[in-house]
Amino acid sequence: MSDFTTYFGAFLGVLFTLAVYSFLYRENPWSRLAEHMFIGSAIGYGIAYDLDWMRSQWEGRWSLTSTGVTAFAFALLLGLLWYFRFSRKYFWLYRIPLAIITGTGLGLAFRTVVFAQLLTQVKATAGIQLVGVDAWTAFNNLLSAVMVVCVLLYFTFTVRQTHPVWKPINVFARYTMMAGFGAAYGYTILTRMSLYIGRCQFLLGVPPYAPENKTFFPWIALLILVTLIGYDLYVKSRASAKT
């Protein structure tokens, strides 16, 4: 890569990163530009990848046999039906490819979900070790089995929970969930901060990010800040001129 593209790339990267962050000050032209550029490039990128996959499917698989050619042509034809979504009159045609995709997806999930997410989980809880392990492990195993059962009971809705035994079960289930969601809370904060830290590493040019970023960072930050405040003053002055 030439020097120019390296510098220009770093410049754009820093500019767009800071343009997004300028949203924190307030919604503004920089952040709006960034949002639109993001959407435009993401859609273009997605289509390019789809088409690339289509071409290699055609060349590497379907074009090799005559049945393949027919099947591929038929698939393309069905694929065109998606676009009747935009027609009021022929809207119903769009439901055909939709039904194929949804049906296959449902079927694929349906066939294994009962094992992977139901029976294996039930089995893992039903098969906990209580004998032959140390007391602390046995206690935790038993505790987690009780917790699973109580939370499951909490999420049943057909039994009228009038008997007094339900109250402690539900309270225990809710406390279990709150302690459990504490983990979700902690890890969510970790993720959000990590993503932000990653962007800061980018801005500071921490290797492997381009060291040029560091040079651009303060200048572009200054540029955005000045324009933001300038824009604010401009809007204010226009508003006062009107009244």
Added chain:
Amino acid sequence: MLQSGRVSGLIYLLIVAASALYFIKRGEKGNIPEIRRVSGLDAIEEAIGRATEMGRPVFCSHGISGLSDATYGPQTIAGLSVLNYVARLCARYATRVIVPVRQVSVYPIAREIVETAYKLEGKPEQFRPEDIVYLSGFQFGYSLGYMSLMERERAGANIMVGAYWAESLQLSETGARVGALQVSGTANTHQIPFFVVATDYTLIGEEIYAAGAYLSKDPAMVGSIVAQDIGKFIGIALIVLGVIVGLSGTNYIVKLLEM
């Protein structure tokens, strides 16, 4: 004929599937099974009552997802059932209800729900179509619009049931700041903690479907809840039996499930 190791799964599957169909069919004949009223609904009533006393509007949203997605669609539907309930109560108490919408496809449905609620309460003239607000298709555009609307209108209650993502935080933070009594609910697990700590009452996960089914009395929704309960009770029974049998050293229940 049967694939080995998949018999127990097939049986489980068939029991749940058959009971779903049975209870849906039964429901269609008017024999709707009874399901428990989840306590979150009382909190909604209280929130609306308080907003009415204060003379402030009620905000009610149904998440940011559309209707067609397999996992998020049902959440939106549950949110719309709650909206129906909220709109009826608001119409009864003559309290304004504001509905911020993110999906174009949901907008007409939300509007129709509120309009019908006012008609059913005999006050069609009080329905304000401009209170069903389409904000923006973009996630943060939507939440920005929602937040400023809550601040401007001084929301007295904010009821959010549906599929929410990062905006859950922004909305509940703003709601708390303007002093609205907030009831939230979502099945997006990673957002539940934020709803729990930032709003006054939270419907957790499947509770939103149960609330939706309880309020709508739709046979398909109620039948599904019943079938899922049956599936849960089987699971619970297997766990309890397995733990007890496991004390003997060999676990026959686990072996049975590996069939």
Added chain:
Amino acid sequence: MAWYKRVEIPIIITAICALIQILPYYFTLGASVEDFQATFVNWQMVVGTGATFVGAIAILQLHIPRIMKRRPQWEYSTALVAMFVIMLIFGLPIRELGLGLDNSVFEFLYGNVLTPLSSTMYSIIAFFIASAAYRAFRARSLEATILLVAGSLLLLKNAPIGTAVWPGFGTIGDWLFNVPNMSTQRAILIGGALGAIVLGVRAMTGYERGYLRGGGE
């Protein structure tokens, strides 16, 4: 309504496509059935990819009129459309013309425009979380308190400074993760699996039509 427009037809297609995947999983129906099933999955991926322009059209329907009629913010729409067109043209899979995923313009744009934008867009939530932590995370009930305390312990587990000050934060954090969290998630997973099964049954029998809704007649 004409018979071919009826909603029953897509429902039947849904059911057939689902059964093609389900039946061979439970019953031994022979290698040819399994081959057909596998080919079918691949084939429907081609059908699905046919929809690639749908999202683009929906977005362009919004932005092109905005540019043509010079409506407010049309400048931003121009940037969006220009970006889209450039990305698309240079990324077209015509290697004979030097275009495609390894085209240098395409690579430059995704590396220096799409990458920073996309990764920054979601990192901004860090700020919202922090400000909400200050403004809205209140121990207003016992349940919220349990959550806040457990969450704070997890923060101390994840922050190297926490475990450096007292290794116990690591142990407590791991316990919270492996016992209450695992149990909660497992119960939710089981509930979710049952929900998926029931949803599948409803879709195959036509009781669930949510996915077919919208527009049209």
Added chain:
Amino acid sequence: MVAEGETIWDKLENIDRRILYLLIWIVVLPPLISPIGLPISISPSTVAYYEAIEKLPPGSMVVVSFDFGLSALGELYPIAVATFHHLFSRPVKFAIIATWNEGPIVAKMIIDKLNPEQTYHKVYGEDWIFLGWAPGGEQAMAALGRDIWGTITKDYIYKKPVSQYPIMQHLKSAKDVDILISLETGTPGADEWVRQWWEPYHVPMLVACIGVMAPTVAPYVQAGQCLGLLPGLRAGAEYEKLLGRPELATAAADAISTSHILVLAFVIIGNIGYFAKRRRRME
């Protein structure tokens, strides 16, 4: 907002959000510029992930899947780099796939950075291969499990038919795979892999995910469906330490500390203000 009788508690409850935002910049940037290097203790789950790769017998077949896009770069990029370094330094074979269409960008960034031919003397097409992306999410996973050649017909780098590469002679379906590593942020991700690869073929999994997803993977770990879990950037730093190769995650460690402490401080200050006001109101 400045009213009569405004106490310190009111002030504590009403700090402008932009000041909070500024504080976040202030606590995160300095430790990145000059790290303090606090010690990082290693948790058992990180050891399990490391050991699973370390103990793979020579010649094992690994599939690494990029189930994330650019949005998760900050957290998963360092982890992915470390994982690839580990794989390249071991005598195992592996294939790279992606179920998210931005996955190949990240994979390419890592390959360019690690330079496997020079640094590790690994031959493309023999020791490893970059297969690229397949559309359709869960459907793609199912299709790949059954038939890799037919789902991704050409490799990502040279666009040649995959059947021409020596490594692919030993990799036709999920049955040939000894371990699957999913680098994931959500849907499709671990849930779908468990359904499409673990359940029908019993391919063991390793999951490296963004922190948000970690709690949802816990049941799979306990049930033995997932052999090891790297939950987020902190675990990434631990992994780098085990590999003896401190990089981006280690460099971020101090910033994780400062930012987490700041959030904790925000929670505490907010609650102090809240309770003080509530007590005054009660009096």
